[in-house]
Amino acid sequence: MPRILAPLLSASTYSRWLHLMIGPVFVGVVLMVYPGVEGWSPGEVLARAVPVDAALLGLAALVPAMRRAEGVQARLLLVPDRERDIAVEPARGWADRRRTAAWLVGRVLLGGLVGAASVLLAGAAFDLVARPERTVFGPLADGPGGSVWAPLLAPVPLFALGWLVVGAGRLQLAMAVRLLGPSPAERLATAELRAERLLERNLLARELHDSIGHALTVTVLQAGAAREVGDPAFAAEALEIIEETGRRAMDDLERTLALLRDPGEPGEPGEPGGRGASGDPGSGEDARERPGIDRLPALFETTRAAGSPVEASVDVRSGALPGVLSREGYRIVQEGLTNALKYAPGEPISIRIALRDGNLELRCANTLRPHPAHSHPARPSGAERGRTDGSPRRGGKGLRGIRERAVLLGGEATAGAESGEWVLAVRVPLRLDG
Structure with a gap:
C-alpha cells in the first residue's frame, strides 16, 4: 500500500502535473485565435489547430534561447534525479533545434491528452458525488441506496487520474532527458x-x-x-x-x-x-x-x-x-x-x-x-x-x-x-x- 500511495503524495508528481498543464493552456490560447471554437465540431477544430500549433512550436524552436528556457523549466518542474541530465544551454546547431522542436510538440501533445483526461476524470468524480443521476448509476439513484453507492465510487476516477499524472510525468521526464539533455555524441x-x-x-x-x-x-x-x-x-x-x-x-x-x-x-x-x-x-x-x-x-x-x-x-x-x-x-x-x-x-x-x-x-x-x-x-x-x-x-x-x-x-x-x-x-x- 505505501508503494501505491507514495507517488500520489509526492510533491514532484504535482509539479510535473503543472508542467503538463502548460500544454493545454497553449492549445487553448491558439484555439481562441484560430480557428475558434464556434461553428466547428471537435474533430474539425483539432484538424485545423494541430498544424497551426506544430508550425508555431517549430518556429519557436529556431530561437536558440528557447532550448535554454525549456531546460530551466524542465529542471524546476520535472524534478530530475540529476540536473545535468537536462541541459540549460542554448541551441548550438540544427540538431539541437530539431530536438527542441520535437520536445515542444511532444510536451504539448502529451499535456493536451493529460489535460483532457484530467477534465473528464475530475468531472466523473464530481458527478458521482453531486449528480449521480448523470452517471451509470442514474437508473438506481431513485431506488433504495442508489444515491449512497455512487459517492463511494468517487475516489476511483481520482485514483486513476493520479496514476495517469504519475505515468505521464515520468514519460515527460524521460522525453526531457532524451530531447533536452546532451546528445550521445x-x-x-x-x-x-x-x-x-x-x-x-x-x-x-x-x-x-x-x-x-x-x-x-x-x-x-x-x-x-x-x-x-x-x-x-x-x-x-x-x-x-x-x-x-x-x-x-x-x-x-x-x-x-x-x-x-x-x-x-x-x-x-x-x-x-x-x-x-x-x-x-x-x-x-x-x-x-x-x-x-x-x-x-x-x-x-x-x-x-x-x-x-x-x-x-x-x-x-x-x-x-x-x-x-x-x-x-x-x-x-x-x-x-x-x-x-x-x-x-x-x-x-x-x-x-x-x-x-x-x-x-x-x-x-x-x-x-x-x-x-x-x-x-x-x-x-x-x-x-x-x-x-x-x-x-x-x-x-x-x-x-x-x-x-x-x-x-x-x-x-x-x-x-x-x-x-x-x-x-x-x-x-x-x-x-x-
Missing part, C-alpha cells in the same frame, strides 16, 4: 573530457609523489646522519643539501599547485593535456621547466650525499630523447633512487641508462640488505622502518606509478629481487606512436 565528448582531466590530475599527483617523496627521503636521511655523526662540518654540509633539496621540491610543488588551481581549457598550449609548441602533450612552458635526463647528475649527487654510493652509466647523448621521454625517464630514475634510499639506505645503487634497438632502457639496482633474522641492527630510523630487506613494499604507489608511466609510453616495467639485488627495469620505445 555530447555525452561521449563529456566522458572523454572528464577522463582526460582525471588523467591530468593523476599525472600531477604522481609528479608530487615522486618529487616531494624524494626530497623528504633525502631530508630525513641527511638529518638523521647529521645527528648521529655530530660533526659540525658534516652537519653544515647536510643542512646545505637539505636546503637545496627543499628548494627544488618547493619549485615542483608551486608549479604543480599552479596547474591545479588554474587548469585552463583542454588543448591549450602549456596546460596539462594541451599541446605546446612542439606538438607533444604537455610540451608547453610548464612542461619544459620539468627536469629531464640531463638533470640526472645532480640527482645522483644528492643521493650520494644522503649516504648511498651511486654508480651511474648514462649512455644517452643530450637531445637524443623526445621531451616526454626525457622527463618521464628522470622521474622513473628519481623514484627508483627514492625507493633505494627508503628501504636500503647506505647500500650501493647501480644505474644504467642506454638506447638499444630503438628503445630506452633504464635499470636501477640496489643491494638487498640482510634479513633482520640474521643480524641485529640498531633501531631503524623513520626512513628504514617497514621493509628491512631493501625491497619496496608490495603494491606501493611508487612502483605502481612507474608501471603506469611505462605503459602510457608504450613500454613495460618490472621490479623484483635478482641475485641479491632489488632490480627495477624499464623499457619504453624511443619512437612514440600517435
Whole structure:
C-alpha cells in the first residue's frame, strides 16, 4: 500500500502535473485565435489547430534561447534525479533545434491528452458525488441506496487520474532527458573530457609523489646522519643539501599547485593535456621547466650525499630523447633512487641508462640488505622502518606509478629481487606512436 500511495503524495508528481498543464493552456490560447471554437465540431477544430500549433512550436524552436528556457523549466518542474541530465544551454546547431522542436510538440501533445483526461476524470468524480443521476448509476439513484453507492465510487476516477499524472510525468521526464539533455555524441565528448582531466590530475599527483617523496627521503636521511655523526662540518654540509633539496621540491610543488588551481581549457598550449609548441602533450612552458635526463647528475649527487654510493652509466647523448621521454625517464630514475634510499639506505645503487634497438632502457639496482633474522641492527630510523630487506613494499604507489608511466609510453616495467639485488627495469620505445 505505501508503494501505491507514495507517488500520489509526492510533491514532484504535482509539479510535473503543472508542467503538463502548460500544454493545454497553449492549445487553448491558439484555439481562441484560430480557428475558434464556434461553428466547428471537435474533430474539425483539432484538424485545423494541430498544424497551426506544430508550425508555431517549430518556429519557436529556431530561437536558440528557447532550448535554454525549456531546460530551466524542465529542471524546476520535472524534478530530475540529476540536473545535468537536462541541459540549460542554448541551441548550438540544427540538431539541437530539431530536438527542441520535437520536445515542444511532444510536451504539448502529451499535456493536451493529460489535460483532457484530467477534465473528464475530475468531472466523473464530481458527478458521482453531486449528480449521480448523470452517471451509470442514474437508473438506481431513485431506488433504495442508489444515491449512497455512487459517492463511494468517487475516489476511483481520482485514483486513476493520479496514476495517469504519475505515468505521464515520468514519460515527460524521460522525453526531457532524451530531447533536452546532451546528445550521445555530447555525452561521449563529456566522458572523454572528464577522463582526460582525471588523467591530468593523476599525472600531477604522481609528479608530487615522486618529487616531494624524494626530497623528504633525502631530508630525513641527511638529518638523521647529521645527528648521529655530530660533526659540525658534516652537519653544515647536510643542512646545505637539505636546503637545496627543499628548494627544488618547493619549485615542483608551486608549479604543480599552479596547474591545479588554474587548469585552463583542454588543448591549450602549456596546460596539462594541451599541446605546446612542439606538438607533444604537455610540451608547453610548464612542461619544459620539468627536469629531464640531463638533470640526472645532480640527482645522483644528492643521493650520494644522503649516504648511498651511486654508480651511474648514462649512455644517452643530450637531445637524443623526445621531451616526454626525457622527463618521464628522470622521474622513473628519481623514484627508483627514492625507493633505494627508503628501504636500503647506505647500500650501493647501480644505474644504467642506454638506447638499444630503438628503445630506452633504464635499470636501477640496489643491494638487498640482510634479513633482520640474521643480524641485529640498531633501531631503524623513520626512513628504514617497514621493509628491512631493501625491497619496496608490495603494491606501493611508487612502483605502481612507474608501471603506469611505462605503459602510457608504450613500454613495460618490472621490479623484483635478482641475485641479491632489488632490480627495477624499464623499457619504453624511443619512437612514440600517435
